[in-house]
Amino acid sequence: MSSLKEEKANIHELDSAYIQGMSLDFKPAPLFKRILAVAVDLGIITSVMYAAFLILFMLVGLIMGVDFATGGGLKTVFGNELGAVIIIIVVVLLVMASLLATHGYFIYFEHKKSYTLGKKLFGLKVISTDGHALSLAQCIKREIFRYVDMSLLFPGVISIILTEKNLRLGDIFSNTMVVHSEEEEQAENFLYIDKSDFEYLMEKLKPSPLDVDRSMKFLKEAHAYYIIKDDKVNFNKLMWVSLFRTKISNETNMNIEDESLLLFFSEYIHQLSNKQSKQKDR
Numbered sequence: 014m015s016s017l018k019e020e021k022a023n024i025h026e027l028d029s030a031y032i033q034g035m036s037l038d039f040k041p042a043p044l045f046k047r048i049l050a051v052a053v054d055l056g057i058i059t060s061v062m063y064a065a066f067l068i069l070f071m072l073v074g075l076i077m078g079v080d081f082a083t084g085g086g087l088k089t090v091f092g093n094e095l096g097a098v099i100i101i102i103v104v105v106l107l108v109m110a111s112l113l114a115t116h117g118y119f120i121y122f123e124h125k126k127s128y129t130l131g132k133k134l135f136g137l138k139v140i141s142t143d144g145h146a147l148s149l150a151q152c153i154k155r156e157i158f159r160y161v162d163m164s165l166l167f168p169g170v171i172s173i174i175l176t177e178k179n180l181r182l183g184d185i186f187s188n189t190m191v192v193h194s195e196e197e198e199q200a201e202n203f204l205y206i207d208k209s210d211f212e213y214l215m216e217k218l219k220p221s222p223l224d225v226d227r228s229m230k231f232l233k234e235a236h237a238y239y240i241i242k243d244d245k246v247n248f249n250k251l252m253w254v255s256l257f258r259t260k261i262s263n264e265t266n267m268n269i270e271d272e273s274l275l276l277f278f279s280e281y282i283h284q285l286s287n288k289q290s291k292q293k294d295r
Contacts, residue, residue, distance in 0.1 A: 039138075041179040042191040044170070046135045053131030058115055066107060116156050124152040132191070136198025142188045151187045158183030202287060205239060205280040214277045218269070219262035227256075228282045235279040250275060 122129040127138045127147055139155075141147045162169025162181045169181035176185075184190050203211060223231070231253060237246040254271045257278050269277075 039192040039194045041177075042137050042193040044173050044179065046137060046193060047173070047179075047191060050129065050131035050135045050137055053134055054118065054129045055115075057130055058118055062111055062114055065110075069103075069107070119159075120149075120152045120156050123147065123155075124149050133197075136194045136196070137191055138194070138197075139189055139191050142190055147189065151189055154187040155183035155189055158186055202284075203280060204283055205235070205276045211277070211280050211284070214269075214273075215281070218277065220257075220278070220281055221260045222285065223256075223260065223282070228285070232279070232282045232286065235275070235282075239276070239279060253278070 119129060123139045124147060126133075127140065132138060139147060139152075141151060158181075159169075162172070162183055169183065172181050172185070173179045178190050180190055206214075222228070234246055234248045237243040238248040250271065254274055257274050260278075261274075
């Protein structure tokens with residue numbers, strides 16, 4: 014798609030201003046999206062720490078002579094003072110590592126990217142309300158206030174509900190706010206090509222929709238081939254390319270490659286499927 018990007022760069026001009034990489038078309042982040050983003054982030058942190066702790070536990074056990082298959086050696090470890098001291102030290106280190114990993118995750122991503130992985134998924138970003146780039150000090154301050162925000166009665170949630178810009182206490186005291194962009198959230202739903210390429214090709218190709226059965230059959234094959242990377246899938250590219258070339262506008266003189274055409278229709282049908290699913294949910 015490199016030639017496509019070059020052509021777009023020559024045609025399109027940047028027509029909107031940005032603050033810290035986010036379009037001015039944003040609004041204060043709603044509470045439920047912030048909760049979902051935190052849930053995703055904590056899920057990621059927990060999964061990584063669980064795997065790391067499991068490996069560490071096994072290493073310590075091997076050093077202490079524990080046979081994990083039979084449980085042999087556990088009595089030796091737990092039955093003497095040295096073993097007890099070592100276990101206490103390990104537990105303390107694990108707690109410290111957990112805190113460091115959790116706070117480090119939020120501070121690092123918010124300072125470097127203005128969003129965590131969870132926030133990116135829901136189109137959220139942390140910005141500085143003074144108009145400057147988000148500083149490390151601001152990120153650390155809002156992270157420290159997380160303890161206050163999540164303490165008894167959850168004052169952070171109450172603050173988000175009561176303030177006009179949905180600010181938790183950590184936001185207020187660090188001069189930050191979390192904003193939401195519908196455009197950026199939608200961009201995360203593009204699987205096969207990015208949103209800008211998709212919109213450009215939609216304008217150029219003006220595709221006609223396929224019938225439901227063929228659409229679902231193609232999408233199933235495309236998902237297995239492009240996303241799951243299943244080499245065993247029977248993905249007849251030539252047949253689909255021949256069909257799709259009859260579904261694009263004859264007005265365009267654009268010479269699109271077969272692979273690019275397949276990726277475009279994969280995204281096109283994927284977006285139609287998402288739209289229909291949302292309509293059914295309403």
